[in-house]
Amino acid sequence: MKKEKKIIIDTDIGDDIDDAYAIALAVRMRAFDILGVTTVYRNSRQRAKIASALLGLLGREDVGVYAGEDYPRRECFRVEEFEEKLPDGRPVIPHYSPAFADAPVREGNAAAFIAEQAEKYPGEISVMAIGPFTNLAEAAEKYPSSFRKLSDIVCMGGSFAGCRAEWNIRCDPESAALVLETGVPMTFIGIDVTSYTYLDDRDVRAVTSGGGRASAVLGGMLQKWMRTHPGRKPTMHDALTIAEAAGGGFCGYGRRRIRIPLGGEDRARTVFSDDPADPVVSYATGVDREGFLRFFEGTLRGLGEGGDKLNYFKNISDHPVIPEGGKE
Numbered sequence: 247m248k249k250e251k252k253i254i255i256d257t258d259i260g261d262d263i264d265d266a267y268a269i270a271l272a273v274r275m276r277a278f279d280i281l282g283v284t285t286v287y288r289n290s291r292q293r294a295k296i297a298s299a300l301l302g303l304l305g306r307e308d309v310g311v312y313a314g315e316d317y318p319r320r321e322c323f324r325v326e327e328f329e330e331k332l333p334d335g336r337p338v339i340p341h342y343s344p345a346f347a348d349a350p351v352r353e354g355n356a357a358a359f360i361a362e363q364a365e366k367y368p369g370e371i372s373v374m375a376i377g378p379f380t381n382l383a384e385a386a387e388k389y390p391s392s393f394r395k396l397s398d399i400v401c402m403g404g405s406f407a408g409c410r411a412e413w414n415i416r417c418d419p420e421s422a423a424l425v426l427e428t429g430v431p432m433t434f435i436g437i438d439v440t441s442y443t444y445l446d447d448r449d450v451r452a453v454t455s456g457g458g459r460a461s462a463v464l465g466g467m468l469q470k471w472m473r474t475h476p477g478r479k480p481t482m483h484d485a486l487t488i489a490e491a492a493g494g495g496f497c498g499y500g501r502r503r504i505r506i507p508l509g510g511e512d513r514a515r516t517v518f519s520d521d522p523a524d525p526v527v528s529y530a531t532g533v534d535r536e537g538f539l540r541f542f543e544g545t546l547r548g549l550g551e552g553g554d555k556l557n558y559f560k561n562i563s564d565h566p567v568i569p570e571g572g573k574e
Contacts, residue, residue: 250279251492252370252397254360256314257484258287258377258414260296260339263471266464267453267546268376268484269297273304274545277492281363282310284356286377287417288323289332290314291351292339298349303460304549307350314356314381318418328474341467356381360396361389368395374491375401376484378414383421386428398431402487404504404516406529407438411514415506419514423506432527434504434516435490439497439530440483443538450480452543461549485542486533496538497530504529 255272259265272278283301285293290313298311316336317323325331330338352359360381363371373396375382386393403414403422415422426432445453450472454465468480490497503524504516516529 251277251372252279252281252367253372253374254281254284254363255374256284256286256377256381257297258293259285260293260341263468263480264482264484265376266300266467267482268488269300270304270464270549271485271542271545272488273306275492280309281371282312282359284312284314284359284381286314286381288316289336289339290316292342294351295346295349296341298351299346302349303463310352312352312354312356312359315384318378318380319420321418357384357388360385361392364392364395369397372397372491373399374488375399375403376487378417379421379425380418383424386425393428394430396430398433400433400487400491402435402440402484404434404436404529405438406436406516412437416514419506419508423508426506426525434527434529435487435497436530437483439533440486441481442533442535443482443486444479446479449539449543453546456547456549458549482542486538489538489541494541496534498532499528500531501526501528
């Protein structure tokens with residue numbers, strides 16, 4: 247029997263819709279030993295509540311969720327016009343609902359949890375980095391020897407076919423550059439590849455037609471995202487990253503040296519380099535869109551009740567999901 251891969255999912259769940267579907271996919275695939283979920287960016291505590299409630303609905307309340315860093319190292323985050331701002335300047339995360347208030351969040355900081363697990367399972371843990379890199383940079387800086395005991399990092403990040411700064415890196419390029427330089431092996435699933443994982447109308451119907459509260463909550467998030475983003479198609483950037491981490495085989499790969507500039511017009515871009523001092527990474531070069539979507543929809547089909555004893559959603563309609571802004 248194949249041994250489950252130990253992973254930690256580091257996510258900015260609660261803005262775009264793909265993080266939530268990525269967590270659901272990770273649970274449903276049964277290919278992973280999910281050691282924990284860590285949350286990052288703008289309001290990590292609320293993101294942790296969202297992730298915890300979702301895991302409960304998926305029947306995985308045993309997976310601990312840890313809140314991490316809110317503030318990037320240098321960049322200022324933006325609070326959108328449609329978002330409520332808290333007195334301290336942080337936003338109410340768009341997918342957060344009062345229904346999540348009682349969802350449990352573990353004590354302790356995300357960076358400390360990552361380091362603790364790396365010490366416990368040296369060379370065995372892959373981090374799924376599907377948000378800005380701030381938590382990982384904190385772990386690398388505060389616990390450098392422990393951080394280097396991670397097996398690898400698989401990230402939704404970067405752009406390798408054009409001249410754009412991808413969102414997860416652009417939110418905190420200083421942290422991304424620091425993590426890149428740690429020497430931990432990295433695989434980048436860039437936006438130039440993940441952008442092909444958009445859902446058309448048929449795909450949306452397929453992923454929202456399942457029974458159970460988890461499917462209904464995910465479908466509600468998806469439908470609200472679509473209503474607040476007319477003309478845009480929901481895209482499963484992070485779900486593809488999770489699938490590839492399990493050896494999905496939907497992407498082709500190259501290997502090159504890269505760097506992440508922190509100044510000038512190239513700031514926050516993933517730039518190919520010929521400098522032998524720069525690290526070599528694996529990066530996705532293409533994707534079998536149809537194959538991935540068949541796998542994605544098939545894996546999530548029949549998403550069951552899970553978490554029957556939980557009461558986060560006694561009546562889903564009583565707790566509408568707040569509309570959100572999209573991933574750029």
